Amino acid sequence: MFVHYMHCYVAGSFTEATPQVAQYETFYGRGLPAPISVESQWFSIEDMQAGTGGIEATRREFDLMERNGINAAGLLIGPGHLPRSKFAEPLRMVLAAASTSPVKVIPELWFDADKVNAAAYGRDVANVLKVFPDALQRYQGKPLFLVSHQTPTVDRGLRPPRAAALLDDLFAEWGGRAGVFLVVNTAGGAKHIDGFARFADALGCWVPPGDWSGRSTRTFVELAEAERMKAVFPVASGFYQRRAGLVPWEYANAFGAARFIDAWNEVIARKSQFVEIQTWNDFSEDSAVVPTNSHGTAFLDLARYFIGRLRGAGELSFGQETAMIFHPRQTTRALLDDPAATVRQYKWRNIVPTVDYVDVVTLLTAPAQVKLSIGSASFAMDVGAGLSEWIIIAEPPIVRPKGDEVAAQPGSFPVSGGFRTVTRVEKIDAAMPRVEVVRDGRAVVELTSRSAIQDRGPYQDLTVIATKAEAMARRL
Numbered sequence: 001m002f003v004h005y006m007h008c009y010v011a012g013s014f015t016e017a018t019p020q021v022a023q024y025e026t027f028y029g030r031g032l033p034a035p036i037s038v039e040s041q042w043f044s045i046e047d048m049q050a051g052t053g054g055i056e057a058t059r060r061e062f063d064l065m066e067r068n069g070i071n072a073a074g075l076l077i078g079p080g081h082l083p084r085s086k087f088a089e090p091l092r093m094v095l096a097a098a099s100t101s102p103v104k105v106i107p108e109l110w111f112d113a114d115k116v117n118a119a120a121y122g123r124d125v126a127n128v129l130k131v132f133p134d135a136l137q138r139y140q141g142k143p144l145f146l147v148s149h150q151t152p153t154v155d156r157g158l159r160p161p162r163a164a165a166l167l168d169d170l171f172a173e174w175g176g177r178a179g180v181f182l183v184v185n186t187a188g189g190a191k192h193i194d195g196f197a198r199f200a201d202a203l204g205c206w207v208p209p210g211d212w213s214g215r216s217t218r219t220f221v222e223l224a225e226a227e228r229m230k231a232v233f234p235v236a237s238g239f240y241q242r243r244a245g246l247v248p249w250e251y252a253n254a255f256g257a258a259r260f261i262d263a264w265n266e267v268i269a270r271k272s273q274f275v276e277i278q279t280w281n282d283f284s285e286d287s288a289v290v291p292t293n294s295h296g297t298a299f300l301d302l303a304r305y306f307i308g309r310l311r312g313a314g315e316l317s318f319g320q321e322t323a324m325i326f327h328p329r330q331t332t333r334a335l336l337d338d339p340a341a342t343v344r345q346y347k348w349r350n351i352v353p354t355v356d357y358v359d360v361v362t363l364l365t366a367p368a369q370v371k372l373s374i375g376s377a378s379f380a381m382d383v384g385a386g387l388s389e390w391i392i393i394a395e396p397p398i399v400r401p402k403g404d405e406v407a408a409q410p411g412s413f414p415v416s417g418g419f420r421t422v423t424r425v426e427k428i429d430a431a432m433p434r435v436e437v438v439r440d441g442r443a444v445v446e447l448t449s450r451s452a453i454q455d456r457g458p459y460q461d462l463t464v465i466a467t468k469a470e471a472m473a474r475r476l
Helices: 024-028 045-051 054-067 088-099 118-129 152-156 160-170 195-199 215-226 258-270 298-310
Strands: 002-005 072-076 104-111 142-149 181-186 202-205 230-235 274-277 320-328 330-336 356-364 368-374 377-383 386-394 420-425 433-439 442-448 454-457 464-472
Touching: 054 088, 072 088, 088 104, 088 118, 104 118, 118 160, 142 195, 160 195, 181 195, 202 215, 215 230, 215 258, 230 258, 258 298, 258 386, 298 320, 298 464, 320 433, 320 442, 356 368, 356 433, 368 386, 377 386, 377 420, 442 464
Parallel strands: 002 072, 002 274, 072 104, 104 142, 142 181, 181 202, 202 230, 230 274, 330 454, 386 420
Antiparallel strands: 320 356, 320 464, 356 386, 368 377, 368 433, 433 442
């Protein structure tokens, strides 16, 4: 069980002068879209000091991973990051923290084989890792590495002799590719293995840009099964790409926690041996599960719940009545200062259009009634014990997709069944969502979103807003 850990958001590596820290309240404390100059989200207010606490903050973050059932951090180490760059010291902090923690590091080497000298890249990585021999995750007696190739030659077909030679060069300090346990990310939607994947011990796949439909995940799993290879099952919470200094780019509608929950249920059904949560801390793509100003601990708490179930804990083992609410920061009709600053979706990757929704998740020890209010609209639904999900969707009519944009089509939306209920409405208002869980005439949990759904902003901000509340309950 590991997480993709971004090199550029290492806990403890920032200073009090960092704009996101120095102006935290202005940028992130008012529930409004952050300025274009900074990321759309940051460490949560409770954990803001994690950004500036040095190596002790990094160690506390590894403690947080351990408490939530995570075994390793898949640390992104790109070409040129080591031995000297602005990321070199943060990377060393992560390796130092892993050296004394049960949570270890899986180096993730992302590179373009057409542009990077694999032997030099491998030496730079090896020379730093040698300083921290206790930091590495091992499997079957070998250090575990993940390689993700970012090169046009992969699409054309990286021929086996060259792929093998490049991997031997990359891992020469470990005796070549045979000296490591190697996970290779396949391209999303790949129908066959090629390039580096031919020499992998296990296959992985990068899926955050995918939407709720999970098409790339299904294709990857089918590929791994057809090749009879171990698969690292990818679990991602969502995707809204808005990097510091840039207007929004790509968006994939995950319907709040729906995609995350579906992926975890698949992990449990398959009893997956390897799982990667994508990501731990990517604030620029709204995929982080680490506590943030916009998500709080909601995604991390869900991850802990499912990890517990995967490892044999019962459905009702959490011991607390819990309710969560998820929604985009803005409606799709929001009035923007810059009308051109909107997200893109691509139909070659996704089939879920940009629509308004509110997603309510409950983890209860006994049946109850859930009441939801959004402005003047009110809804109620009876839910059972354990996990339940209720998605309110403002669904457009089904139309034929045009151009490269995604339009509604069959299979675009979740449907009711099992733990999930879907309610379709014509419109979701810009308002403050509120949830009340009632049992025997008494409110068990009351929850107000950390931010209202907004109808205006400087740019299109579809960051997922997540809020959680809980009440103590008898453990069943």
